[in-house]
Amino acid sequence: MFTKSRFAITAILLAIAFAITFSMACASKKAAWGDPESGLIMSYRMPIDQPIRYRTNSAFDQKLEIMGQEVGITSDSHIGFTMIPVAQESDNLTLDVLIDTLSMTITNPQGSNSPDVKNVLGKKFSMHLKRNGKEYDILGADSIRYGMGTEFEGSVSTWFQAHFPDLPEGPVVINDSWPSADTVSETTPRGNIMLIFNNKNRLSGFEKVGEHDCAVVLNEFTGSFSGEAVEGEMNLAFDGDIEGTETYYFDYKRGQYLKGASEGRVTGTIKGSGPMEMTIPMTRTFSLSTELTE
Known part of the structure; x- marks a missing residue:
């Protein structure tokens, strides 16, 4: 009996030891992205010197009420660019960004106009990205700027200040959520504007898109905007609120932002001071989409 008991104990101990060894081996081989069932780890992983190309489309429809009359302004913009990871230090990536294409059409009651973008195409700048x-x-x-006579001037910076969706700091499973915030600002000789976004991101599911294994994230955002400008002899101050939704797809195995689309609404006022005092109600609906071009 003693021998059988000892044999049984030895067998159990060997089984436990094997299980521990097997578990450790499996743990050591665990994928960098974790496991969608027990906890997905999302982080940006970009091979050095491997170009990544994106195209972003943006549109808005804005209504102003000036002295009882509604004035409409629309815009349709497209930008294509190449990002090249050139260095990595700890959890930080350095990217070179090349502007490949840019087009914009702005339509108001006086007609349609497009800014001169020839000085933008082929220009390059650098940016840094955390994991x-x-x-x-x-x-x-x-400093990469485009303009439309004396009516409009802007830089490409605003396209990139919130290009990449913010990912969770730790593992997540379906329906987990995490907060993030973005600030986009622009300063020109005629004024400045700042937009602040407060995001509530939620992992809503998984989807296979071509060869990409994607986490699908729904972002419900709110925010605000404020700024100042000079128009002729008038000083303008504007502010308001932002709300909308975004859905984006993140390839968690490759660590790559695949595509995203958002839409929303802005409501606010423009206050003018100078030769004439006025308050102009403003509403704007907008949409934006970004997609990896392979």
């Missing part, structure tokens, strides 16, 4: 998607140190983008 969780936070952009910082966007160097040189402010």
Whole structure:
């Protein structure tokens, strides 16, 4: 009996030891993205010197009420660009960004106009990206500018200050949510504007898109905008609120932002001071989509 008991104990101990060894071996082989069932780890992973190309489309329809009359302004914009990861240090990536294409059409009651973009195409700047998607140190983008006579001037910087969705800091499963925030600002000789977005991201599911294994994230965002400008002899101050939704697809195995689409609404006022005092109610609906072009 003693021998059988000892044999049984030895067998159990060997089984436990084998199980522990097997578990450790499996753990050591665990994928960098974790496991969608027990906890997905999402982070940006970009091979050095491997180009990544995106195209972003943006449109808005804005209504102003001026002295009882409604004035409409629409815009349709497209930009294509190549991102090249050139360095990695700890959890930070350095990207070179090349502007491949840019077009914009703005339509108001006087007609349609497009800015001159010939000085933008082929220009390059650098930016930094944390593993969780936070952009910082966007160097040189402010100086890549386009304009439309004396009516409009802008830089490509605003396209990239919140290009990458912000990812969770830890593992997530379906229906887990995480907060994030983005700030987009622009300064021109005629004024400045700042937009602040407060995002509530939720992992809503998984989807196979071509060869990409994607996490599907729904973002419900709110925010605000404010700014100042000079129009002739009038000083303008504007502010308001932003709300909308975004759905984006993240390839968790490759660590790559695949595509996203958002739409929303802006409501606010423009206050003018100078020769004439006025308050102009404003509403704007907008849409934006970004897609990896392979």
